[in-house]
Amino acid sequence: MKETLLEIEGLKTHFITKKGTGRVVDGIDLTVYKGETLGIVGESGCGKSMTSLSILQLVPEPGKIVAGSIKLNGDDLVTKTEKQMQAIRGNHISMIFQEPMTSLNPVITVGEQIAETIRAHQPISRKEARIKSIEMLRLVGIPSPEERAKQEPYQLSGGMRQRVVIAMALACNPELLIADEPTTALDVTIQSQIIKLMKDLQKELNMAVLFITHDLGVVAESCDRVAVMYAGEIVEKSTTEELFRKPKHPYTKGLLDSIPKINEVQEELTPMKGSIPSPFTEHSGCKFADRCPLATDICFEQHPSLVAYENDSYQVRCFHYNESTSGKDVGHAKQS
Amino acid sequence: MDQSLQDIKQSFKQIRKERRKENFKAFFETFLKNKIAVAGGVLLLCYTFVALFAPWIAPYDPFEMDLFNKLQPPSLDHWMGTDDKGRDILSRIIYGSRLSMGVGFAAVLFGASFGIMMGMVAGYYGGWVDAIISRSLDVMLAFPGILLALAIISALGPSLFNVTVAVGVFSIPLFGRIARGSTMEVRHMEYIEAVRSLGGNDGIIIFRHIFPNILSPLIVQGTLRLATAILSAAGLSFLGLGAAPPSPEWGAMLSSGRDFFFSAPYIAIFPGITIALLVMGFNLFGDGLRDALDPRMKS
Numbered sequence: 001m002k003e004t005l006l007e008i009e010g011l012k013t014h015f016i017t018k019k020g021t022g023r024v025v026d027g028i029d030l031t032v033y034k035g036e037t038l039g040i041v042g043e044s045g046c047g048k049s050m051t052s053l054s055i056l057q058l059v060p061e062p063g064k065i066v067a068g069s070i071k072l073n074g075d076d077l078v079t080k081t082e083k084q085m086q087a088i089r090g091n092h093i094s095m096i097f098q099e100p101m102t103s104l105n106p107v108i109t110v111g112e113q114i115a116e117t118i119r120a121h122q123p124i125s126r127k128e129a130r131i132k133s134i135e136m137l138r139l140v141g142i143p144s145p146e147e148r149a150k151q152e153p154y155q156l157s158g159g160m161r162q163r164v165v166i167a168m169a170l171a172c173n174p175e176l177l178i179a180d181e182p183t184t185a186l187d188v189t190i191q192s193q194i195i196k197l198m199k200d201l202q203k204e205l206n207m208a209v210l211f212i213t214h215d216l217g218v219v220a221e222s223c224d225r226v227a228v229m230y231a232g233e234i235v236e237k238s239t240t241e242e243l244f245r246k247p248k249h250p251y252t253k254g255l256l257d258s259i260p261k262i263n264e265v266q267e268e269l270t271p272m273k274g275s276i277p278s279p280f281t282e283h284s285g286c287k288f289a290d291r292c293p294l295a296t297d298i299c300f301e302q303h304p305s306l307v308a309y310e311n312d313s314y315q316v317r318c319f320h321y322n323e324s325t326s327g328k329d330v331g332h333a334k335q336s
Numbered sequence: 337m338d339q340s341l342q343d344i345k346q347s348f349k350q351i352r353k354e355r356r357k358e359n360f361k362a363f364f365e366t367f368l369k370n371k372i373a374v375a376g377g378v379l380l381l382c383y384t385f386v387a388l389f390a391p392w393i394a395p396y397d398p399f400e401m402d403l404f405n406k407l408q409p410p411s412l413d414h415w416m417g418t419d420d421k422g423r424d425i426l427s428r429i430i431y432g433s434r435l436s437m438g439v440g441f442a443a444v445l446f447g448a449s450f451g452i453m454m455g456m457v458a459g460y461y462g463g464w465v466d467a468i469i470s471r472s473l474d475v476m477l478a479f480p481g482i483l484l485a486l487a488i489i490s491a492l493g494p495s496l497f498n499v500t501v502a503v504g505v506f507s508i509p510l511f512g513r514i515a516r517g518s519t520m521e522v523r524h525m526e527y528i529e530a531v532r533s534l535g536g537n538d539g540i541i542i543f544r545h546i547f548p549n550i551l552s553p554l555i556v557q558g559t560l561r562l563a564t565a566i567l568s569a570a571g572l573s574f575l576g577l578g579a580a581p582p583s584p585e586w587g588a589m590l591s592s593g594r595d596f597f598f599s600a601p602y603i604a605i606f607p608g609i610t611i612a613l614l615v616m617g618f619n620l621f622g623d624g625l626r627d628a629l630d631p632r633m634k635s
Contacts, residue, residue: 056533058529058532058533086535086536086537087535088535089532089533089534089535090533090534090535090536091535094533094534095530095533095534096530097526097529097530097533098526099526102525102526102527103526103527103529103530104527104530105527105531105545105548105549106527106549107548107549108544108545108548116536116540116544117534117535117536120534120535120536120537120540121535165530168530168534169534
């Protein structure tokens with residue numbers, strides 16, 4: 001029923017330096033189905049951006065994909081040459097970045113920038129590309145696109161620029177759009193406009209979106225399924241509804257607890273202790289153990305694996321989680 | 337209601353238009369405030385005008401000899417006097433502007449195109465490509481410019497074309513280093529990564545995206561370099577390595593005036609002043625450009 005578009009298996013992207021190996025992405029399995037939105041959530045430095053750059057084979061030096069496969073429609077991208085990847089980037093998989101202020105070239109008009117992306121992938125004339133670029137600007141809701149196309153990025157506001165960036169990314173009708181924190185740099189009203197726009201376009205163009213963010217509010221608004229990442233690993237994967245209704249991994253719980261709730265009186269927020277471990281640290285046990293309120297001896301000794309529960313409807317990487325405790329406060333696991 | 341909305345839209349449009357104008361205006365205003373740079377610019381315009389319209393401006397044929405009127409001091413007939421073969425010096429200087437400025441422009445164009453190319457490739461790819469290109473630029477930079485030019489000309493033989501090549505070659509490392517540095521700075525910008533993530537290849541990235549972004553320091557350097565190039569070319573011609581005798585190249589004129597320096601100093605002085613003024617013009621103009629274009633120099 002659901003067709004697989006992108007399948008990542010055992011992806012490991014490591015930074016190999018003289019000081020040691022940084023396991024930035026450490027064994028990730030992900031599946032993106034056609035037309036859906038999959039969110040990847042995690043705090044800064046957990047490897048979510050590196051995962052997206054790995055998909056496009058754009059991992060910066062000295063990073064390297066050391067293991068795993070990334071299959072787009074069954075075709076492994078890891079083994080592709082740079083030339084083959086250039087034909088895929090922007091055409092089958094596109095990416096939009098966090099900062100609309102800096103992800104457009106300041107000295108080229110926005111129309112030309114869109115036209116150029118189209119011409120990189122389709123054998124059409126300059127004029128046709130220009131017409132298409134104006135169409136794209138109209139599609140992303142930019143008023144008077146003919147005039148806007150002739151403007152340079154500094155003449156547009158942040159929200160407008162992000163729309164241009166989206167127009168550029170969607171110009172060749174990609175099957176997968178990777179959105180790396182596309183709304184983080186925008187203020188809240190523009191944020192919701194952009195999310196709505198992305199949703200509409202997704203439906204219209206029937207593409208899948210891989211939404212990378214640290215903002216759980218954005219996840220709730222836009223994603224069908226969510227994968228929570230911590231220190232290069234996925235610790236929990238489920239539908240968005242399930243995740244917010246019953247967070248299972250203590251890390252996810254911590255993330256949700258640290259957000260203010262509108263219907264409760266809270267004197268103080270509950271922040272999570274500590275910070276994400278450096279990718280260069282060696283772990284024999286669970287990577288979250290140092291910060292985990294439930295951690296017991298086993299957590300420091302053995303590395304938990306991602307276990308699927310209830311017919312694979314969700315997956316959790318935690319020793320202290322089992323189906324019998326689901327729904328109850330995970331805190332009880334400590335005593336049992 | 338609709339009317340007022342239209343009005344607001346209209347006024348926004350107006351604001352945007354003005355903002356765009358303001359950017360150009362800001363550049364011109366900064367530049368125009370600098371009176372010395374403007375003077376340099378006007379000087380250059382005059383020289384360019386003279387070079388372009390030489391046949392219409394020059395009162396005499398620059399090659400026509402008039403042995404009855406040789407070594408004449410400046411007079412109403414010959415404003416700058418005549419040389420040892422009775423040729424009108426003013427006319428020769430006017431025609432010579434085409435040669436001297438032409439050699440300067442050609443040399444800078446030559447040096448800049450190779451230098452920028454090498455610099456962008458080195459800065460963009462980094463690693464061993466950068467190491468090879470940068471080290472070879474360093475080697476060229478280690479030679480004093482004029483010495484390198486002398487070596488090149490002694491290998492190629494004296495001619496105005498070879499002077500152009502020689503002066504161009506010793507301009508390469510200068511442009512190379514600037515282009516390399518700026519490229520390294522721009523290469524890590526997010527918009528470059530964005531182009532790559534949308535399938536742009538290295539050619540598109542280097543020429544369409546990096547090049548226009550590193551232009552302004554190169555334009556400034558190009559202007560300043562023109563002064564050096566013209567001076568060096570004149571210097572080489574003075575040494576007899578460039579233009580051959582009847583040619584009205586300024587350096588060559590200066591050289592031929594040397595023998596009569598005490599009896600008829602105007603033969604050497606006027607070409608000298610001409611060269612000095614032009615070089616000064618380029619330097620003043622270039623400095624002004626840098627102040628107006630470089631945001632870091634703005635107070």
